Amino acid sequence: MENFELFLEKSHTQRDYYSAGEEIKGHVAISTKGRVRVARLSLRFIGAAHTEWHDKCTGAPFESVDKVLDEYRDLTSELSSLCDGSTELSPGEHSVAFHFKLPMDSVSTIAKDGHGVVKYFCVASLDLPDDGGDNEIVAEKEFAVTAYLNLDAPHFREPAHSSEQMTKGGVFCGRIRRVKAELCVEELGLMTGETCEVTLTVENTAKRGRRKSHAGEGHKCGLISLCQQVDFKAKAKTGEWQKRSLTTAVQSQGICKANCAKKPETRRTQKTDSSSVLTFLESKWKNIST
Template identity: 40%
Template sequence: MKIEHFDVLLSKQSEKPYTGGEAVQGHVKISVLEKVKVGRLIVKLVGQAQTGWKNKNSEVLYESNEQVLNEYIDLTRVLTDFCDENFNLEEGLHQICFHIPLPLDVISSIEKENYGWVRYTCSATLDVLDEDAKEIFAEHNFTVFSLLNLDAPYMRQPVTSQEENEVRGCCCNRKVGVESAQLTISDMGLLPGETAKITLVIEDSVKRKRRKSRKGRSDCVLLSLCQQLDFLSQNRYELHLFDRKSLTIAVESMVILFRKEYIYQIFPKTSTIQNNVN
């Protein structure tokens, strides 16, 4: 072959994501052993979203596929700098740089089995106009994060949730007290890498008999930062029918140990736990 090597390389390392509005930069690498007549050179950014599953109740198949990104740049004019007057690509190693901005509203990459995925690829295509005319193709996957804008004032306000549980005796079913918990997060909106201050207030008005076996016992609280994902898919045969599935993921979790006896001594009715979650 006259073209020994053809590849598209991104300036960022593969594990580092791109953000909406950021430019995808890189270069097309072409190693030529012998002069070869070439045509058009194009680099494309393509994003594809797919959802699909079988509904457990109806056994109906749902499947959707949508293109969420299609940006390209024509590098043919730049390619001519490496060609002779007959558009023959010269021998040697050639690197052709490109720069393609991502839209601000691009959606995040995701990969969840039995739910769906959003994938992004950067591809390069070169038309080779030799006797056996053909296209040479190369591509690489890359990851995208949506651009978050939390400028709205309410996004920087604390948010609180409270739950209450009525406790009854095991023998007479008589109410013996109430247990309640109030969770407050310092900011409603969080950006990746930011720290959230979490305050948990536990109130226990239940009257219990103290036992020696309970003395010195430690209790714990599990704090989890969760992400909810909603997937929508279309019926494969009846296009007016749709199905929805939700998935909740614990992004970050931590366990906090505390001694009830110690807390009761300082806060007879209410205990407050504060912690930070990244």
């Protein structure tokens, strides 16, 4: 046996992902210098989610490993078609093609240090019989997967709202002041590069006198960020589960109101970055005096 290699149509790079439900195609290349007896050729598609970390307070380890894919394919019959009657491969180069369809519920590949990873592998095994037993030759390739999400589902086409309120009390029984912010996203089912209208309304009931040195300023600023959050869960030996969340700001947009007019002020910004979903922002600021 001179060479045994596994090839996939897509190499493992950040741009060459397989989508859930997509068919994986490839071939196993076998090169021999002389006649070689073979017994079996098989493939296994494996996917695993591995989370691991230590608790910051107690130092207790948390670790979980779950299989998300485990499929077996026997290619012995395809290999036998290349052999003669004695199940021997003749000298030269041989190729066995294969294909496998990923399940629709496959989860996405991810790798975050200190949190967890989801990895996929294709493993090819060739059994070679000899007098002392079976020898096995193994070749392995890693591939990446993106999950399938139906963005046309009704709940993804509806607007999403969120609000937050902060209450401030004055010193020595002073007047209570409230600042309320409300965020509305036009729809949630978006592809990379699509535009989305985001409306931020801030209502401030606080009335404060400004210092004379800053009488001509009074800027009111805020920040809208598009964030991605991934949740990881791991289990300790005691059976206790722990959850960690990792939030990444994909894009941020600063918004400012230059004067303190009582009527709402709108600012629109057109983004041209095709790598971001948040490409159209609309902000409204409203000051109400009491």
